[in-house]
Structure formats: structure tokens, C-alpha cells
Amino acid sequence: MAIILFDDNAHQSLLPLTYTRPVADLRIGILTIAEKWAKHLNAEHSFQTQPYLQAKFPQKVGADDLYINGSVCPDDGLLEAISQLKTGEALQQGDFLIASKASIDSKFSKVINYDPFFISLKHPEDIFSKNEIELRKDFKLLTKGRTSVEISSTNTIIGNDFFAEEGATAECSTFNTTNGPIYLGANSSVWEGVNIRGAFALCQDSQVKMGAKIYGATTVGPFCRVGGEISNSVIWGYSSKGHEGFLGNSVLGEWCNIGADSNNSNLKNNYAEVKLWDYTVQRFRKTGLQFCGLIMADHAKCGINTMFNTGTVVGVSANVFGAGYPRNFVPDFAWGGAQGFETYSLKKMYETSMLVYPRRDREFDKIEQEILKAVFALTESYRSVF
Structure with missing residues (x-):
């Protein structure tokens, strides 16, 4: 079967x-x-x-x-x-x-x-809002009947729901599992001075940089590097949020990069319900959530000191930079920020990816190019307002 x-x-x-x-x-x-x-x-x-x-x-x-x-x-x-x-x-x-x-x-x-x-x-926000339930289930599935490898005695582990795969390392950090399990994938690394509260998963070959503060329920996918402050977020593979700045109640796709000191808001000043752009209805949809941050699709990036408002959706291969708050919906293959956007051409996007993929020992091959070419065509109408 x-x-x-x-x-x-x-x-x-x-x-x-x-x-x-x-x-x-x-x-x-x-x-x-x-x-x-x-x-x-x-x-x-x-x-x-x-x-x-x-x-x-x-x-x-x-x-x-x-x-x-x-x-x-x-x-x-x-x-x-x-x-x-x-x-x-x-x-x-x-x-x-x-x-x-x-x-x-x-x-x-x-x-x-x-x-x-x-x-x-059903919707993008389900990924972070239901992440703790799935993290606990996956932790049991992956660790049942197995024993964690030992990590350095320089760390402090609070509680019993801690598991490290072969090759995982950590030094001078604290892991608090009293609110949820903590999982370190194979060959992952937690650098000095990190504080992590479960539920948390660091997947294969990913790194948490010095002094990071991470709250549950957060997942960092394979081949990522993260730092700063992260809360209830899911970061997929091959992405980087390597510097100071806050990421909360958010989802980052693959091959994303968050510039230094960039932040997202996850709570409106009036504490009102957050709305997110919905591609199916072509307008902003009520989420039913008070806390909802950034939804960023594959290959999207932002420059240093970028400020994302509560409930922002950033499309595939968008590149956001500059002063001020960009709009709450940044279309796919958009290039710019609060001062306006233009189309990020496929040629320029390919040139960047040709440099990015080898950094993770991957090839930006014809199959990847054809997928992005199809997405570029599918999303053309969203860029017609530029």
C-alpha cells in the first residue's frame, strides 16, 4: 500500500x-x-x-x-x-x-x-495557531521508545520532555520543558546564552544564535538559522532570521530572509480582531484571532529595520525594504516598501536564487525555475496596480 x-x-x-x-x-x-x-x-x-x-x-x-x-x-x-x-x-x-x-x-x-x-x-494562520498540538504529537511519535543523546553539562534543562538527536549540540543555554517538549534535530546547534521555553522544535542542521529568546509553540525547520526573539511561529526550511528583532504568531516559508532588527506586530493597538488578505475572496478576511503576525511565502525577503504591521501577508519572492510600514498585503514578486512597489522580475529573482541555493548545498534547477515561472504568471493580476 x-x-x-x-x-x-x-x-x-x-x-x-x-x-x-x-x-x-x-x-x-x-x-x-x-x-x-x-x-x-x-x-x-x-x-x-x-x-x-x-x-x-x-x-x-x-x-x-x-x-x-x-x-x-x-x-x-x-x-x-x-x-x-x-x-x-x-x-x-x-x-x-x-x-x-x-x-x-x-x-x-x-x-x-x-x-x-x-x-x-484551512487558512495560513492555522499553522501557528495549531502548532503546539501538532508539536506535542510529533514529539511523542519521534521519541517513543528512544533515548536522547546527552548534551553538554553547561546547559540547564528544566523538566523531562527534552530530546536531542545524534549530532545535536548546545552550550550554556536554558531549556524549560514545563510548558511543552523541546526537540533538537540531528546536527542542530544551540549557541551560548539562548533561553528556550517549550513547546519547541529545532529541525535537522539548523542553528539558534547566541542570546536568542524563544517562546512556545515555535518550530524552526531544517537548515535554518535564527536569532533574536521568536514566539509561537513556524519557520520552514532553508530560511534565516539570524539577527535581533521580534517574530511572533507568524509563518515563514522556505528560502526567506529577515533583515537585522526587523519586527512584526502581532497585536493591534486597539486589541481588535486581526484580518488577513485572502486570495480566494480577494479581500481581507476576519481570522477570529487577537494575535496574528506575519505570513511570508517562499523566497520572500525583507531589508534591515523592516516593520510589518499586524496581520501582514507577503507573497512568493517579494522583496520588502525601506522606511515606514509596508501595506498589509505585499503581492507576489513585488519589489519595494511603504513608498511603493514595482515588479521583481523573474530574471532578477533567478539571479539571486542561483547565489542563495549553493549556500545550502542545493541546486536552483529547472524544476524550481518552472514552478516560480508558473507562480509569476498566476499572480500577475495582483501586480497590475503598480
């Missing part, structure tokens, strides 16, 4: 984060959604996603495939219900398709209703 993780309309409601990936490739907790299912079911996985993404995220069809909604995070109840599915059957909650033992384009022989609560991602 193999798993095929399919996109539904969440691929649109999670934009701009999903312009460059299937929904199941979103990281929440410690793992991506796809990695969670693969580990729980001990099975290979592939993706049924947008045509322009399939070269990077291929679909592999076989016999007796299990189709799972890519926005759904596994839990014990779902795993049990899905294990009972027979060929041709589907698991749904109302009209929401959770999983099936038949192609999602076919007619199901039987539909089984599933009533219990489960976590699925």
Missing part, C-alpha cells in the same frame, strides 16, 4: 504558502503533514496536486492505494478509522473527504461518516 496525499480547495485558501507546494508538504509541529502520515503508516507517499507542481512532487499510482486529504493531520482516531477502510470505501465528515481506498475521482461503494474532531489546515 502507498499513500497519495491529494489537494482539495485548501490549496487555494492556504495561498500564498501553497503556490510552491502541495498542502501535505506544509510543516506544522516537527514534521510535514506528508511525513506524519508516512511515518505513522510506514508507507511510501506521493502527491496529487496542481499540474505545475507535479514535476517536483510526483504522483505514483499503484495497486490498493490509500488517498488521504493533504490538509488533514493524523491522530489515533483517524488512523484507526482509516485502517478499517475497504477497497472502494471513503471516510468523510459531512461533505469533507478525509480519505478513501479508491481514486477520489471515482464513485465510492460506501461512505463512512467520521464524527470526532481532528485537525485540518
Whole structure:
């Protein structure tokens, strides 16, 4: 049996984060959604996603495939219900398709209703707001029956829910697990003078720089470097927030860079509900949240001392700089700031990525270029106002 993780309309409601990936490739907790299912079911996985993404995220069809909604995070109840599915059957909650033992384009022989609560991602803010739940689940999944490697005696560990993978190092830092577990991935590094409160995950080959202050529930993905003050944020792979400045209640995609002393607001001065730009309705949507910071898609960057207002969405490959607060929605491939924007051309973006990728021993290949070319075309209308 193999798993095929399919996109539904969440691929649109999670934009701009999903312009460059299937929904199941979103990281929440410690793992991506796809990695969670693969580990729980001990099975290979592939993706049924947008045509322009399939070269990077291929679909592999076989016999007796299990189709799972890519926005759904596994839990014990779902795993049990899905294990009972027979060929041709589907698991749904109302009209929401959770999983099936038949192609999602076919007619199901039987539909089984599933009533219990489960976590699925609908909007970008769900990633940080539900991160603690998923971080705790992933911590148990990854550490069950295993023993943490020992780290230096110069550190102070408070509580018992601490786990370090092989090659993880830390010196002269404090780890407080009384409010949630702390996980250090393989070959990760916590430099001197760092204070971390759980729940927290530092993934493979990532670094926390000296003197950082990190509050739960925060995840730093693989091959990242972070510093300053971070609270309840999810930073995906290959991104950097290496300097002083505050990041709170936020999501950063892959290959992002936050300039020194940049900050985001996560609470309005009047304590009102925060709104976020929604690509599906083409306007700002109420989130129901009082705390909501920055949503930044893949390849986006900001210059030093950038100030992001509460509830700001920054699109794919946007480049923000200059004095003052930029608008609360910065379109994909925008170049500028509070004084105005122009289009950040594909040629210039490619030139930058050709320099950035080798810094992480990666190649900015034709597949990556074609995805960004497709996103550039899909988002052209948002730049027509420049």
C-alpha cells in the first residue's frame, strides 16, 4: 500500500504558502503533514496536486492505494478509522473527504461518516495557531521508545520532555520543558546564552544564535538559522532570521530572509480582531484571532529595520525594504516598501536564487525555475496596480 496525499480547495485558501507546494508538504509541529502520515503508516507517499507542481512532487499510482486529504493531520482516531477502510470505501465528515481506498475521482461503494474532531489546515494562520498540538504529537511519535543523546553539562534543562538527536549540540543555554517538549534535530546547534521555553522544535542542521529568546509553540525547520526573539511561529526550511528583532504568531516559508532588527506586530493597538488578505475572496478576511503576525511565502525577503504591521501577508519572492510600514498585503514578486512597489522580475529573482541555493548545498534547477515561472504568471493580476 502507498499513500497519495491529494489537494482539495485548501490549496487555494492556504495561498500564498501553497503556490510552491502541495498542502501535505506544509510543516506544522516537527514534521510535514506528508511525513506524519508516512511515518505513522510506514508507507511510501506521493502527491496529487496542481499540474505545475507535479514535476517536483510526483504522483505514483499503484495497486490498493490509500488517498488521504493533504490538509488533514493524523491522530489515533483517524488512523484507526482509516485502517478499517475497504477497497472502494471513503471516510468523510459531512461533505469533507478525509480519505478513501479508491481514486477520489471515482464513485465510492460506501461512505463512512467520521464524527470526532481532528485537525485540518484551512487558512495560513492555522499553522501557528495549531502548532503546539501538532508539536506535542510529533514529539511523542519521534521519541517513543528512544533515548536522547546527552548534551553538554553547561546547559540547564528544566523538566523531562527534552530530546536531542545524534549530532545535536548546545552550550550554556536554558531549556524549560514545563510548558511543552523541546526537540533538537540531528546536527542542530544551540549557541551560548539562548533561553528556550517549550513547546519547541529545532529541525535537522539548523542553528539558534547566541542570546536568542524563544517562546512556545515555535518550530524552526531544517537548515535554518535564527536569532533574536521568536514566539509561537513556524519557520520552514532553508530560511534565516539570524539577527535581533521580534517574530511572533507568524509563518515563514522556505528560502526567506529577515533583515537585522526587523519586527512584526502581532497585536493591534486597539486589541481588535486581526484580518488577513485572502486570495480566494480577494479581500481581507476576519481570522477570529487577537494575535496574528506575519505570513511570508517562499523566497520572500525583507531589508534591515523592516516593520510589518499586524496581520501582514507577503507573497512568493517579494522583496520588502525601506522606511515606514509596508501595506498589509505585499503581492507576489513585488519589489519595494511603504513608498511603493514595482515588479521583481523573474530574471532578477533567478539571479539571486542561483547565489542563495549553493549556500545550502542545493541546486536552483529547472524544476524550481518552472514552478516560480508558473507562480509569476498566476499572480500577475495582483501586480497590475503598480
